[in-house]
Amino acid sequence: MLKEKIFKIENAEQQVGLLGAQDSFLTLLEDGIGAKLHAFGDEIKVNGQDDQVDTAYDILRQLAHLIKSGVKINATDVVSAMKMAERGTLEYFQDLYSETLIRDAKGRPVRVKNFGQRQYVQAIRNNDITFGIGPAGTGKTYLAVVMAVSALKRGDVERIIITRPAVEAGESLGFLPGDLKEKVDPYLRPIYDALHAILGKEHTERLMDRGTIEIAPLAYMRGRTLDNAFIILDEAQNTTTMQMKMFLTRLGFGAKMLVNGDISQIDLPKGAKSGLKQAQAVLQNVRRIEFVEFAAADVVRHPVVGLIINAYDQYETESTGNN
Template sequence: MAEEKITYILDTNILLHEPFAFLSFKEHDVVVPMTVLEELDSIKDRKKDVSRDARVAIRALEDTLQDATPEEVLAGVKLPENSSEQATGHLSIFNDYTLDSTASTLTFNENDNRIIACALHIQEQKQPHKVVLVTKDINMRLKAKGAGLAHVEDYRTDQLIDDIQFLTKGYYRFEGEFWQQVKDCESETEGRNTTHYVSRDILPQTYINEYLVDQTNEFAGKVVNYDDEKLAVLDLGYERLMGKNAWGIHPKNIYQGMALDALLDPSIDLVILTGPAGCGKTLLALASALEQVVERGLYDKVIVTRSTPEIAESIGFLPGTEEEKMAPWLAAITDSLEVLHKQDENMSSSMNYIMEKANIQFKSVNFMRGRSIQNAFVLLDECQNLTASQLKTIITRCGEGTKLVVSGNLAQIDSNYLTALTSGLTYIVERFKDFPGSSTINLNGVVRSNLASFAEENL
């Protein structure tokens, strides 16, 4: 029995969040109210990070509707098909400006109310068929329900998880002692490395490069391979992890030990560090960068970049070169450099020397598109405010011999269009969790100070 065709009415924020969202409703009808087009038009010329998304959405709608007559646009134009799915739904534009404001329960002086009135009108027209308003605006969802709209939904096709507590942490902590849970084990030693082959039953849900620790703080390992029956666990040694060192920095807890192991491993091209403010994400990444560029000569330079919602319009008026303009936003990096060199006799001279020696370059995310970065250690800080497509733009810049460290705190999202579930950081953690060339670590625990720790837990 064929599924009943549903009519979806899209709010503006859906097309800003994902410009091609209307193509996701393959077998259902999609309606875009005229008010949404008006809002996209007003946003496309603003100097905001969403203006590009507005322009992309407008072009995508135009591509779909360009050959249609006005009558067909109102009635519905067949959605384009791709190779994997057959589209049976239609896309139409609804002129909500023709609705009689006196017949509506809502005032028409707000765009949100016009879109809700449009949805109510279509719901009345299409009875008993299902009509759904799709919006990411929580308040608009409440208003729509209050106005009598039967079905209101969030747009969730980009969400890989339903609850942020299920986000991959990058490690698994066993209750009690690890070896007490292992019934059968074969070990293989090659040089300094010992790999244990244990039954998959002890950890049915696992992925490549997941770290394994236990409550006794005696075992630490990493999943390097698996099949339906066996796990291949590289024995890292708890003490060896805690003894890791990068540019004079030693881990203060096992999570930092795991992070340093991933950061210093040349076979891992992408390290994703998540966790609360003060857990050491930036300091560990910078120390590892200096260690591998200056001491080991594995990379030629360090490129530091970060996203702030205001960079697009605010960077221009600041004096100086691109690097000098970026300095206020990259204070976290210079703060970390000060920590690494505070014992030096002349700290400012040491910092200047190291910045030159390690060839540390500060770059704006806006200028990363189109580049190809070779043999560099790239630090992308504060990336919780980036969308999945923005992160893809940066990750695909990384050429041969480049290591990318992505860090962010999902509790500090500043963007109006993102939540912890839809952030690009959450997206890449889930997408890359089983990729052999990447490692994710959730740095669980604030090490900044007792004050910072108390604030993180209680405010």
């Protein structure tokens, strides 16, 4: 049944915060929920099906409460609220903002954006090795860097080591100039972007020059024991079984490991088995190791990204069923 609700805006600060630039937050809500939202004066009119209208109204109420408590919301906050509403956990939305993990290079607070990310952060704190498995856009890499930098700033670790396997995603490393590290560096761009966002470009480069932060291909880890370090393995779905075992056994005293990957995007040669998939089967019940699995609902990018992921998953499932 169609209905309409009117959300009352309390003040100018709330108006700017709820609408976004050129009503962009309302557009996000329309894309994600299906209701129609129209701002006029100090009101937001919400039209659509019963459930769509109620959901949109509840999200506006939660976002308005955040603004009132001094939180400056952005597009990812709006998407997070929609995802929690979809899962029926919107009542816990405010809890996500009770803790600041770190402040970024511009002094802005960094917080978890959904329940999946909160589980991930708690797993990192409580275990020696944490696996984050799920699609792109769930914040695995960014949060891994956040937790690593936090640990470094607290003095829990002496250095950060970030690595990934040198496997091409449909491109050839052989034609790129430089040594192996230089060839892999472009593929580590998300890591560099996260470090620059949290520490700033100059500070990151100083720490790298001192060896406090090391970014290197997985091949460089062989034969080392990594004590007092926060170690991140990204794109772990592209490790072989031997590489994964080699990496995990580098863990030293006073160290933490994070292993992130997306098992739906394996670029290994045909016939090669993913070390990440094997680790899921072998290590599930090992003490001090925890697996956190993210879903499309945990994606904190534009709502269409989650729809794209679901569409591909459905297509692959149907294709497999028809073969």
